[in-house]
Amino acid sequence: MPPSPALGDRALFPDLAPRFYLNHGGISPPSRPVLEAAQAVSDDFARHGAVAFVRCLTQAERVRALAARLLQVPAEHVALAPNTTRSVSDIALCFRWNPGDRVLLFEGEFPSNVLPWLQAARLHRIEPRLLSLAPFHRSHDEGLASLERELKAGARLVAVSAVQFQTGLRMPLQAMAQLCHRHGARLFVDAVQAVGLLPLALASWGVDYLAAGSHKWMMGLPGAGVVYASPEAAADLDPWTAGWLSTSDATRFLFEGEGHLRYDRPIVPGIRFLEGGNWSTSSVAALEVALSLIDALTTDSIFTHVSAYLDLLEGGLGERGFRSERSREEEGRSGILSVRPPGGRAVAEWAAALGERGVACATPDGRLRFTPHWPNALGEVPSVLDAVDEARGLLA
Ligand SMILES: Cc1ncc(COP(=O)(O)O)c(C=O)c1O
Structure with missing residues (x-):
């Protein structure tokens, strides 16, 4: 049996380079037990x-x-x-x-x-x-x-x-x-x-x-x-x-x-x-x-966790002028938060600036897309928003 996973704990991903990996909707990093298998x-x-x-x-x-x-x-x-x-x-x-x-x-x-x-x-x-x-x-x-x-x-x-x-x-x-x-x-x-x-x-x-x-x-x-x-x-x-x-x-x-x-x-x-x-x-x-x-974590608890993460991130990005495309209906929501950044800079520039600050995200079709999963801790959201503030300063 693999070691037990815990929501918000990335101990099973010791090699993961970005401090905040928010691109599970692109490609997820495999955990150590997955690689070993x-x-x-x-x-x-x-x-x-x-x-x-x-x-x-x-x-x-x-x-x-x-x-x-x-x-x-x-x-x-x-x-x-x-x-x-x-x-x-x-x-x-x-x-x-x-x-x-x-x-x-x-x-x-x-x-x-x-x-x-x-x-x-x-x-x-x-x-x-x-x-x-x-x-x-x-x-x-x-x-x-x-x-x-x-x-x-x-x-x-x-x-x-x-x-x-x-x-x-x-x-x-x-x-x-x-x-x-x-x-x-x-x-x-x-x-x-x-x-x-x-x-x-x-x-x-x-x-x-x-x-x-x-x-x-x-x-x-x-x-x-x-x-x-x-x-x-x-x-x-x-x-x-x-x-x-x-x-x-x-x-x-x-x-x-x-x-x-x-x-x-x-x-x-x-x-x-x-x-x-x-x-x-x-x-x-x-x-x-x-x-x-x-299976050990259950999708019920994973989705509750990811939704709570995205609620925090969406709120913080909204205060900074990003326009969220997340559904207003509860039943229309998923693990994806896509936003349109304020100002005229391309999303690729935002993603690069965030990447340099340890935040991995994606840029599908003109959006800035954040996709956390169970290893992302809710407590990391303020640091992700700090990185956004720094990127904003750079791109202003
Ligand atoms: C909705 C959707 N379908 C299909 C794919 C491609 O999947 P695969 O590479 O497994 O064919 C992607 C992303 O890569 C996707 O987002």
Whole structure:
């Protein structure tokens, strides 16, 4: 078992250089136990070669179970994936489209949740439609009403991020799933800005598909992620991207003599067909420990902690003339605080000035974005604001 994590304590991150790391929505630094787990797998391969792989198979089972617990879905409906984007592409390409079907997307989404759908549109001759997020920014109710108008015009699938990467707007997933189902559409969720931070209950919310890489809020390493499909939604996929590990008895030909090498073995039911070949065993090992740490803390307490941090930071930045894009509605908030700085200086200059003062943040699409996680202490906020004051003096 890894050492116990504690909210606001970064003892598990002894190598982390920035004094205040506020870019978990970009890439999280891995904790020491996460790194050790990744290293242990590489060491196992170095010592034992192929034999180590057998241990990785059982480790993958454990990781799927941990992810399923976090998402509140049965483990057999979860598969491992290399990142968010790969899963969006897989689902977009494999969905059983009919020519002329409409897929509803949103302006301002991260490209991962738009581009693969546009590619699928070219291949399957479906119609993508980009909707404005502005009604959702005004209020969830207004957004849902605008989505319903589009759904009434006909759509097979809606693709949305659980949390918008620019503004941090949290989307009303349960209500969106209900609306989609009422109008015969499926809901796909890119949840890389949510899993590991927000309490989620996918099965009871009725979300059909979900994908998330592990290098942000799960605090794993790049190169691993999770993908979920409800059994009904998985049945809407044609397994075009199946590979050698996607079939039942996939490995018999390796161990049981001649006569088992066949290409017509049945493809496994559900979403597991996406695990078609070898995976990043060290990133999956890292994910096991990363998810165990989150499980120990619980997303309820992590999200309460991060929200309290952002309340303090948002207040301090507001007093200094920064314009917050955080939702005014409680249910629209996430782990992201994006602000527009006062004055005419570019956000890149602000980020550089803050970086020199030990504050790591990000600058997506013209915003200054702060994303603390469980290791950030509430007590550090005044020092972050001191750094902001110094940067302001420099940039004035
Ligand atoms: C909303 C969103 N989706 C997808 C990605 C990309 O994820 P991945 O690199 O796991 O494909 C990002 C950020 O990197 C993101 O913010």
